[in-house]
Amino acid sequence: MRRTLTGFAFFAAGLGIAFGGAQLVAGSGGDPLSAAVVTPVSPVVTTTTTTTTTVAPIGREVTDGVSPEVTLSPLAGTVKPLESAFPEVALDGFGEPIGFQPLRLSLPSIDVEGANINSVGLEENGELEIPSTVDVGWYRFGAGVDGGEGSTVLTAHIAYNGIDGVFRRLNEIEVGDSAFVDVEGEAIEYRVTNVRLYDKEALPADLFREDGDEQIVLITCGGQFNPELRSYESNVVVTAVPV
Amino acid sequence: MKLRIAFILALVAALFAPAAAGAQDAARIHLIHGIPDTAVDVAAGGDVVIPGFNFGDTQDLSGFAGTTLPGVQVLLEGTDTVAIDIGDLPIPASGNITAIAHLDAEGTPTVSIFSNDVSEIAAGQGRITVRHTAAAPAVDILADGAVAFSNVPNGEEGGLDLPAGTISAEVVPTGETEPVVIGPAPLPIGEGSSLIVYAVGSLEGGSLTVLTETIDGLGAVPALVNAGNSPVSSSNPLPFLLIAGFVIASLGVAGTRRTATVRS
Known part of the structure; x- marks a missing residue:
């Protein structure tokens, strides 16, 4: 899945430049970058000035004592300089988990008080793992809590095998209600901003994002219950942001 | 020039x-x-x-x-x-x-x-790709001491998905243990992220080093959230603690079954 330009014939042809059979060959061995003494003539160089034939070390030295006025093109705004590719810069924070593991959840308006939170992943069939009816599950492959970014996903049963789950009344929560998540003894307060019912098959992947604005997402089942399939048709999704 | x-x-x-x-x-x-x-x-x-x-x-x-x-x-x-x-x-x-x-x-x-491979990465894993872009002969790329990719020439790459964590990566000439081209260096394997490492510079010129590039947000998301298989037990909601108490009391009876079904 890669493409290498093994020569410049393609390139030159594409540009309509007469390449003249020039060979792009390094100096006679050794570090090519120090091979500054090379034949100055290249058929590619436009010959309108003589400065192009100056033999000089490759690099910034060539500009010593020269400070031409640089006029930036309006197009320069479209080029986005990124972080340096040197690893100490590019790897800053890479691979480290976002935020902290949430420990307990309280939703005072629906009488959830300090429910225990377990770390959960995915089932073999790709579905979200749901803990027992007394626990809440934190999707450990998403964001943690209080990390400054990302979506922290917390899930719990509405009811399982006839036993009500922690999120039995999640659909009763209202915008503006408070939620509290404990992290190592500290309680972080959130304010509910959205309560929605999604068709199960249409749950937005964005709910599981690991970047962007910090939020918590509470998910359970809801909507119509199908007794034959022993399954709900929808998911209740509550979104809350830090206060 | x-x-x-x-x-x-x-x-x-x-x-x-x-x-x-x-x-x-x-x-x-x-x-x-x-x-x-x-x-x-x-x-x-x-x-x-x-x-x-x-x-x-x-x-x-x-x-x-x-x-x-x-x-x-x-x-x-x-x-x-x-x-x-x-x-x-x-x-x-x-x-x-x-x-x-x-x-x-x-x-x-x-x-x-x-x-760049931006295909979905399985939950809990990350992707590492090493690209040989240095003035050096073909190399072997080692992950945690074992050869992951053998005889990779300049301009080519090797990549794989690994459990998230940190691996020790090393690049050496094919079939040799030295001179070491790169490393061994610890590389982070970020969950749902791709780390691309470029070996650059010149072996002979002593300017070998690495550049890196990262691509995030490739992790799998749950296919479905099935968080219930029965209707709620009562139209009058029980206080949570009562429910919890009931569940704890019935653990001896239902524990084994519950564990099995949670994983289904």
Whole structure:
């Protein structure tokens, strides 16, 4: 899945430049970058000035004592300089988990008080793992809590095998209600901003994002219950942001 | 001079080459400068677009996707000396592409254009890709002491998905244990993220080092959230503690079954 330009014939042809059979060959061995003494003539160089034939070390030295006025093109705004590719810069924070593991959840308006939170992943069939009816599950492959970014996903049963789950009344929560998540003894307060019912098959992947604005997402089942399939048709999704 | 021109050619070739069309919604086109001690300016329409493009610098050209840059010229850095006059330059419209100007095995400036693997990564895993873009012979790439990729020549790559964590990576000439080209160095394998490592510089010239690039947000998301298989027990909601008490009381009876069903 890669493409290498093994020569410049393609390139030159594409540009309509007469390449003249020039060979792009390094100096006679050794570090090519120090091979500054090379034949100055290249058929590619436009010959309108003589400065192009100056033999000089490759690099910034060539500009010593020269400070031409640089006029930036309006197009320069479209080029986005990124972080340096040197690893100490590019790897800053890479691979480290976002935020902290949430420990307990309280939703005072629906009488959830300090429910225990377990770390959960995915089932073999790709579905979200749901803990027992007394626990809440934190999707450990998403964001943690209080990390400054990302979506922290917390899930719990509405009811399982006839036993009500922690999120039995999640659909009763209202915008503006408070939620509290404990992290190592500290309680972080959130304010509910959205309560929605999604068709199960249409749950937005964005709910599981690991970047962007910090939020918590509470998910359970809801909507119509199908007794034959022993399954709900929808998911209740509550979104809350830090206060 | 020849070398500098060769590099500049390589650089513009990177811009010019058509992208492998991908299924991406939007193009992501990055340009990395992977040749030590060589600096240029890139201009379009008579004015500088990329000033002072140096070793290790990365530029995002995605904003130009699907457009044509007018009158592109490459200048010797900090001068108005036109090294090459390119003319109008079309930029690919789609794909996730990284072009890197680097040295080939013999030390001649060249360019490789890689199409980045942005396929979904299984939950709990991350992706590592090592690209040989250094003036060095074919190499073996070792992960935690074992050969992960054997006999990788300049311009080629090796990549795999691993459980998130940290691995020790080392690059050595094929079949040898030394001289060590890179490492051993700890590399983070980020959950749902891709780390791309470029070996750059010259073995003979003693300028070997690595550049890196990361792509996030490739992790799998749950296919479905099934968080209930029965109707709620009562229209009058029980206080949570009562429910919890009931569940705890019935653990002895239902514990085994519950464990099994939770995993189903």
